[in-house]
Amino acid sequence: MALAGEFDIIARIFAPLAKEAGALGLKDDAAVLTVTDDHQLVVTCDTLVSGVHFLKDDPPGSIGYKALAVNLSDLTAKGAYGYVYTLSLALPRETDMAWLEAFAAGLAEVQDRTGISLIGGDTTATSGPPTITLTALGLVQHESAITRLGAKPGDRLYTNGTIGDAYLGLKLLQDASLAEAWGLSDGDVDYLTDRYRRPPIDTGAALLIRNFAKAAIDVSDGLAADLEKLCGVSHVGAEIQIGRVPFSPAAQKGLGAMPALLRDLVVAGDDYAALIAVSETSAARFESEAESHGVPFVQLGEITDAADGVRLLEQGGRVIALERKGFSHF
Missing domain, CATH: 3.90.650.10 (PurM-like C-terminal domain)
Structure with missing residues (x-):
């Protein structure tokens, strides 16, 4: 059977696995988890693939910048501030250090502007296109996160x-x-x-x-x-x-x-x-x-x-x- 649309895949295949209430039934861009009496943790994840989300000849600094910025966009829409993030890279073996240094400089530029910082991740080789997966965690005061649920006629x-x-x-x-x-x-x-x-x-x-x-x-x-x-x-x-x-x-x-x-x-x-x-x-x-x-x-x-x-x-x-x-x- 061919793959269905993205949201049909989520609803049919993965939503039944989302038992935690903070997962919001996988109907939102981020999970909202209560971690203390005072704060909630907002979690979002995006994958960027060369040739799909960025051009293969884009400057590596802009690729790093974009990878982190798109996750921060999800957090901002929840009313949350960026706290930390993890980074997983699947890169061709021929990727050189100069590319990685420029990529990291793009990440650093966003970190300097927002205060978010890297806490870990994974790096692996691939025979396919460069693929970047970034998971960002944000903080918001307890029960203050804004979701897609809540709009009313007249708003x-x-x-x-x-x-x-x-x-x-x-x-x-x-x-x-x-x-x-x-x-x-x-x-x-x-x-x-x-x-x-x-x-x-x-x-x-x-x-x-x-x-x-x-x-x-x-x-x-x-x-x-x-x-x-x-x-x-x-x-x-x-x-x-x-x-x-x-x-x-x-x-x-x-x-x-x-x-x-x-x-x-x-x-x-x-x-x-x-x-x-x-x-x-x-x-x-x-x-x-x-x-x-x-x-x-x-x-x-x-x-x-x-x-x-x-x-x-x-x-x-x-x-x-x-x-x-x-x-x-x-």
Whole structure:
């Protein structure tokens, strides 16, 4: 029998093994384990494979940076701060020390910015592509972790990052001629490719998420897909006003030259922003706190009844039809 979709595999094969309540039925991006009376441990794990999650000729420093940053994105969406992590590497035998040193420098850059540190792992040789598995552990005060469960109709939806930059950066790395077609400057190209290789890290968002969010998820598989995941766990619907979706100046240039890119940007992965639901009564205070902390959360839309489904709306209320919702591992 061929492999089914990622989430079907998890639900049918692995969820029955997740007996610990903190595993959340494997329906979330991280487990939440109570370790003391005062704190919970948030655990998340990601695997990056060359040719799938990064390009084989990407600089090793950016690969190390990305491997750690994507895990921190999961922790931030839980309202947690990075504590420690483990690292497992499967590398071709011909990998040299210079590559490893640069890879470690990328990890060190993230550690210096966030305070997280390495505690162990494993290294092995492989005849296949380089594969990186990183497990990050974060800390949050007892019963303060934010999961995908908790959104209610009327809640407002916010994100703290621009959408689609990494997708455009990947396309530019694959085909440099697109820069001219999209009307991009050299600086725009550098910005977009850097967003693909070095996801944004916004640890300042964790406190705001913990204090205000009713439900949250990080946008890694695409805005539409990850919103649908959050709504599925919370048993709600949602609508996003496409005119409110934040696009960087570089992405806006691309959209101006090729408006059809819009459907790609809202389903593309690798954004690594937080998507959160905040109650309507707390929204004004949340926006004020976010502004005072310099964390650029933008309201996208609101949570609705489950019967409404997840809808992306153009100006005038017309629903945008999407052929796919986001990145799928299978």
